[in-house]
Amino acid sequence: MQQTIKNHIKEILTPKRYEHSLLVAETAKILAEKYKISLEKAEIAGLLHDCAKDISIEKMKKMLKNEKAILEIADFQPQILHGFAGAVYARNVFRIEDIEILDAIKYHTVGRRNMSLLDKVIYVADIIEPSRKCSKIDEIRIEAEKNIDDAILKEIENKIAFLISKNIPIHINTIEMRNYIIEKKKVRSV
Ligand code: GDP
Ligand code: FE
Ligand code: FE
Numbered sequence: 001m002q003q004t005i006k007n008h009i010k011e012i013l014t015p016k017r018y019e020h021s022l023l024v025a026e027t028a029k030i031l032a033e034k035y036k037i038s039l040e041k042a043e044i045a046g047l048l049h050d051c052a053k054d055i056s057i058e059k060m061k062k063m064l065k066n067e068k069a070i071l072e073i074a075d076f077q078p079q080i081l082h083g084f085a086g087a088v089y090a091r092n093v094f095r096i097e098d099i100e101i102l103d104a105i106k107y108h109t110v111g112r113r114n115m116s117l118l119d120k121v122i123y124v125a126d127i128i129e130p131s132r133k134c135s136k137i138d139e140i141r142i143e144a145e146k147n148i149d150d151a152i153l154k155e156i157e158n159k160i161a162f163l164i165s166k167n168i169p170i171h172i173n174t175i176e177m178r179n180y181i182i183e184k185k186k187v188r189s190v
Helices: 002-012 015-034 039-048 057-063 068-073 078-092 099-106 117-128 137-146 148-165 172-189
Strands: none
Touching: 002 015, 002 039, 015 039, 015 117, 039 099, 039 117, 057 078, 068 078, 078 099, 099 117, 117 137, 117 148, 137 148, 148 172
């Protein structure tokens, strides 16, 4: 299964994006072991998370014709489409039916409220895979070793600052993912 997926994504992604996908899958397996979830699901979701990255925006919009909320913001936030389109592609082309894998692909860019551990593992693996460089990356890698929620919070801080500096709209899920994690932490600490 994994080898078939690798062969296929090599055909549809740029070499750099293909290498990134392999590294996300490897990093996701390490995190899956640490956080005690299925290594196989983590590897498959990691390999496929960016499978729609090189599809044109027009084609992604067609693939997402049933997702009204996404289509409404598609022209303003095209960067977030490839996760949602990736889940459609993974289901239709790779015949993935596991909803946990499909959701981890779907929400890997913007997250959501109440993320599953697999969602979080893929979200974080995408950020910290060894070839990635971004500000605060070392701190995020250290947090990922200790507490995956804290790693996500640190990354969202960076991401929101970046989006604001570029005047790019912040997707509602990005805000909801952050609020939810903070709310949960507060409940645990009272
Ligand atoms: P990649 O696909 O491996 O490069 O990583 P991502 O799936 O995280 O996609 C990164 C892109 O999504 C960057 O261009 C980010 O600016 C963009 N992005 C992430 N979150 C948001 C958001 O809330 N709103 C918008 N408009 N773009 C976002
Ligand atoms: Fe992505
Ligand atoms: Fe990625």
